[in-house]
Amino acid sequence: MVELSISIKRVLWYMWIVFLPLGLWYSYVSYPPSFSSLWEPVSLIILAILISVIPYQIRESKIFIIRWVSLAAFLTYGLFFELLLMQIAVLFLLFRSKMTLENIYRYPLNSIMFMISSFIAGLTFYGIGIVQEESSLISLTLASFLYMFLQVLVNDVFLYIFNHFKGNRYSFINQDSKLDYLAMLLSLPYGVSLYFLQSAIGFASTLFIGLPFIALTIILRLYNHSESLKEDLVRAGEIGHQLTxxxxxxxxxxxxxxxxxxxxxxxxxxxxxxxxxxxxxxxxxxxxxxxxxxxxxxxxxxxxxxxxxxxxxxxxxxxxxxxxxxxxxxxxxxxxxxxxxxxxxxxxxxxxxxxxxxxxxxxxxxxxxxxxxxxxxxxxxxxxxxxxxxxxxIIKSEHCALTGLYNYRRFDELLHDKFDELMNGSVRQLSLILLDIDHFKNINDTYGHQSGNDILQDIARILSNVIGNEGVVARYGGEEFVILLDNISKNQTIELAEQIRRKIEDCVFKTLNDLSEVRQEIQVRITVSMGISTAPEDTDSALTLLRNADRALYVGAKRAGRNRVAQYMK
CATH class of the missing domain: 3.30.450.40 (GAF domain)
Incomplete structure (x- = not known):
């Protein structure tokens, strides 16, 4: 939406200063009002003000059902008085809509808009030759319908053009415009009735029709508020179920x-x-x-x-x-x-x-x-x-409680997902490293199982630090770990595995000797053996990829002396 510039807002005020006095002067000279009693026009103005500050709201749309009062004013006293009444009503309409200094330009805008719609509707009414005192109820009602319809239509066209100029694009026929036309149809009988009743009993007609209308509006507002609150509470309950x-x-x-x-x-x-x-x-x-x-x-x-x-x-x-x-x-x-x-x-x-x-x-x-x-x-x-x-x-079910790495069940799911990506071309290569700690049973037997757990946790941290986000690390079972890497060649995988092997070999692991008489901190050195398999070079099956790495681990690394990396050989 484009914010109006200061210059455009000034233009609106200049137009208002020029056109409003001219419009009032022309309408007064051409269609001067005749007041038999001051109370009658004053009562219409008061009624218009009261209706202006009591809008009927449907969701985000506010409806000011005031046109029936302007119709009665027009039929009774002519175009000048209707113009004057609507200009007064505009002030209270905008006051009720919380007009601020930032958007005070809305006053000259709406004032000019209502003046133009009143002129077009009023001159059209006069142009078709309707004389109120000589017309039948049907012809007067039809002419009044045309008068109110033109007012609403001109206002909608004016607002549509202005909002498009601001960049606020919306359909010409929308919820607000439909409500305006509906309000016009419903309030038309009130305007015609008020005109005839005012001709018969004077300003008391305002009390007989205006006050019940205002009371009904207030009741409908309260009812609408209650119903809206009830609907919103029901919707809130439904939203609650969706959230949970x-x-x-x-x-x-x-x-x-x-x-x-x-x-x-x-x-x-x-x-x-x-x-x-x-x-x-x-x-x-x-x-x-x-x-x-x-x-x-x-x-x-x-x-x-x-x-x-x-x-x-x-x-x-x-x-x-x-x-x-x-x-x-x-x-x-x-x-x-x-x-x-x-x-x-x-x-x-x-x-x-x-x-x-x-x-x-x-x-x-x-x-x-x-x-x-x-x-x-x-x-x-x-x-x-x-x-x-x-x-x-989910985290507990997918991770090893001791090391924090993925457990075998979750790793198996990820392995098959990656293999699906390999099959559909999303991934070019998959490499798998199976790692086993050499002589791990001796650590448990010599220092206790808790010391073995300390070693497993340290190994898990080393693997996580080396691999990072470049692959998936999981505990395969016991003292075995598995690493899954995508889009890495077999040679690159061997180099990475060698890096891990050397890092572990050079590391001094600290733990406690739980089996000694004096429980004291000890330093332990360990080595690991690793087997490597790559797809699609070695296999086109996820299960076979794992079996190939297992074979490389035990045949190519363990049997060959441990503390080494071996690749699967067909």
Whole structure:
């Protein structure tokens, strides 16, 4: 969306200063009003003001059902009075819509728009030759329909052109325009009735029709709010089930923010997790303008900024004015933010994380949204914990508890996955190294099994450090380890295996002698033997690749004297 420049906003004000007085003067001269009583026009103006400040809202769309009052004003007193009434109503419409200094240009824009629509509709009405006092109810109603229809149509065309000029592209026929036409049809009988009744009983007609209409609007607003809240609570429950069905924390967080954005205005969203030692909030999810961003913003201390205060107090914060932000952490408050909502995410009555969302709109968040967000945050806390528990269980089931490496079951799955990639051409080569610690039984028998475990852990660390992200390291069983490498030739694999062998041979392992009378630290030197097999040179089967490496290990390395690397030979 393109922001209007200062010069364009000035042009709007210049146009308003010129055209509004001219429009009022022309309409007054051409269609001067005739007032038999001051109370009647004043009552219409008061009614228009009251309706302007009591909009009926359907989701994000606000409907000001005021055109029936302007119709009655037009039929009774003519174009000038209708223009004057709508100009007054525009002030209160924009006041109710929270107009600010940044968007005060909306006043001249809407003022000119309503003046143009009134002129086109009014002159068309006069042009078809309708005389109210001499017309039948049907002809007057049809002419009134045309009058109101043109007003809505001209307004929609005006707004469509202006928004396209700003870069805000949307369909000409949309939800807001449909609601405008529906409101016009429903309010048409009120306008015609008010005109006839005012002709008969004067300003008292405003009380007979206007006050019940306002009361009905208030009742419908309350009912709509109650129904919307009920629907949102039901949706929140459904979203909760969707959250708890996710098995990864990142998927839970993405789904939560997506669904939250469907319920409310969210331009920026941050989820901060209470750290393990509970001394700071750590950013775990960051979405800005609909885009997932890196979690690079700094951590927040307890009672620091908006989120820190929410964490400390356990109470939600609604902030719709910049001056109420206080010492907010600037990294979490972009410059175009106008409204902020921060809510504690609690589990078992303890805050485990904090949600902070922000909007570019003023007064975007109201207290009635809190039960919805609070319920969603409760579901989020459970979903995150479930996902973390699931991931922990997965890690435990896939890793060796002693060394932290993949266990054989998980390695077998990865091996077959890699072989599928080899078969479909995603991977050119696969190399497998099978490693066995020489004379490992002597270590267990001499120093105890715990000392053997210490050696296994040290070997696992060496292998992980050497291989890094270049391959997969797993504990094959007992004192055996296996390494899977892709897109590495057999010669490169042999060189890597030799590097590992020398590193282990040169290493001094420290452990405790659990079998001596005095349990003391000892230094142990060990060697390893390795067998290597490569696909597709040696085999086209995952199982055979492993068997070939095993054969190379025991025939080519162990039988040949140990402490060496052997490759599979056909």
């Amino acid at each position: 069905s996710q098995l990864k924390v990142d998927e839970v967080l993405d789904l939560f923010i997506d669904k939250l954005s469907d319920l409310m205005q969210v331009d920026y969203a941050y989820i901060l997790d209470v750290s393990t030692n509970e001394n700071e909030l750590v950013l775990i999810k960051r979405v800005e303008n609909g885009k997932r961003m890196d979690n690079t913003l700094r951590s927040i201390q307890r009672n620091e900024g908006i989120s820190g205060k929410v964490w400390h107090s356990g109470q939600a914060a609604f902030l719709n004015k910049k001056r109420s932000w206080g010492d907010a952490v600037k990294e979490y408050i972009p410059s175009d933010v106008e409204s902020v909502l921060s809510v504690p995410i609690q589990r078992n009555q303890r805050t485990v994380a904090v949600l902070m969302v922000a909007s570019k709109r003023k007064n975007a968040y109201k207290p009635h949204i809190l039960p919805i967000v609070d319920l969603l945050c409760s579901h989020l806390a459970v979903a995150i914990q479930n996902a973390r528990n699931y991931q922990t269980a």
